[in-house]
Amino acid sequence: MAEHSEESKVDQVVEKIKEELRGDSSSSDSDHEKSESSSSAIKAKIxxxxxxxxxxxxxxxxxxxxxxxxxxxxxxxxxxLGGATAIWVLFELMEYHLLTLVCHGLILTLAILFLYSNASTFINKSPPRIPEVSISEDMAVKIARSLRYEINTALAVLREIALGRDLKKFLGVSHFGFIWLICSLP
Structure with missing residues (x-):
C-alpha cells in the first residue's frame, strides 16, 4: 500500500511539472478543456x-x-525566373563575361545619355541633369599615401618570408607555391 501511494505521489509531481512546462496556470482545469487544447494542438500539427x-x-x-x-x-x-534564365544563358551558354557585360552596359548608358541630351532640343525637353563629380587633391593624396603604406607593408612581409626569418610562413608559402605549380602544369 505504501508503494502505491509513493507511485501516485510521483505521478502527481510529474503531472504538475508537465502542466508548468505547458504553461497551464491552474491545475483544476476540467478534462473537457484539456482535451480541447490537446485536440487543437494536434490539429495545428496536422x-x-x-x-x-x-x-x-x-x-x-x-x-x-x-x-x-x-x-x-x-x-x-x-x-x-526570366531574368535568372537570361543571366544563365548569357554567362553559361554564350560564355559572356561579367566585366564585358558591365562595360557594354556603361557604354550603352553613355550613348543613350548622349543621344537624349542632343535630342532634347528637338523635342523641347530639358536636357538630363548630370551632377559634376570631382575628387579633391587632398583626397587623392590621402588615398595614394594609404595605398603606398599597404604596398610597403606587403613588400616587407614578402621580404621577411623570402629571407627565411619566419620558417612557418616560408614553408606555408613554398607549399602553396608548389601546389600552384603542380596544378598549373598541363
Whole structure:
C-alpha cells in the first residue's frame, strides 16, 4: 500500500511539472478543456508540414520575397525566373563575361545619355541633369599615401618570408607555391 501511494505521489509531481512546462496556470482545469487544447494542438500539427509552428509564408519572411518564392505573385515570379534564365544563358551558354557585360552596359548608358541630351532640343525637353563629380587633391593624396603604406607593408612581409626569418610562413608559402605549380602544369 505504501508503494502505491509513493507511485501516485510521483505521478502527481510529474503531472504538475508537465502542466508548468505547458504553461497551464491552474491545475483544476476540467478534462473537457484539456482535451480541447490537446485536440487543437494536434490539429495545428496536422495542418503544418513536418510539425512546424508557423506557416511556410511566415518562415520565408512573409513579405514580397516570400510571395515570389511561393509563386503567389505570378508576374513578379515570372520576371525573376526570366531574368535568372537570361543571366544563365548569357554567362553559361554564350560564355559572356561579367566585366564585358558591365562595360557594354556603361557604354550603352553613355550613348543613350548622349543621344537624349542632343535630342532634347528637338523635342523641347530639358536636357538630363548630370551632377559634376570631382575628387579633391587632398583626397587623392590621402588615398595614394594609404595605398603606398599597404604596398610597403606587403613588400616587407614578402621580404621577411623570402629571407627565411619566419620558417612557418616560408614553408606555408613554398607549399602553396608548389601546389600552384603542380596544378598549373598541363
Amino acid at each position: 495542418y503544418h508540414l513536418f510539425g512546424r509552428e508557423q506557416p511556410v509564408h511566415k518562415v520565408f519572411g512573409g513579405g514580397k520575397a516570400a510571395d515570389v518564392f511561393l509563386w503567389r505573385d505570378k508576374k513578379a515570379t515570372a520576371m525573376v
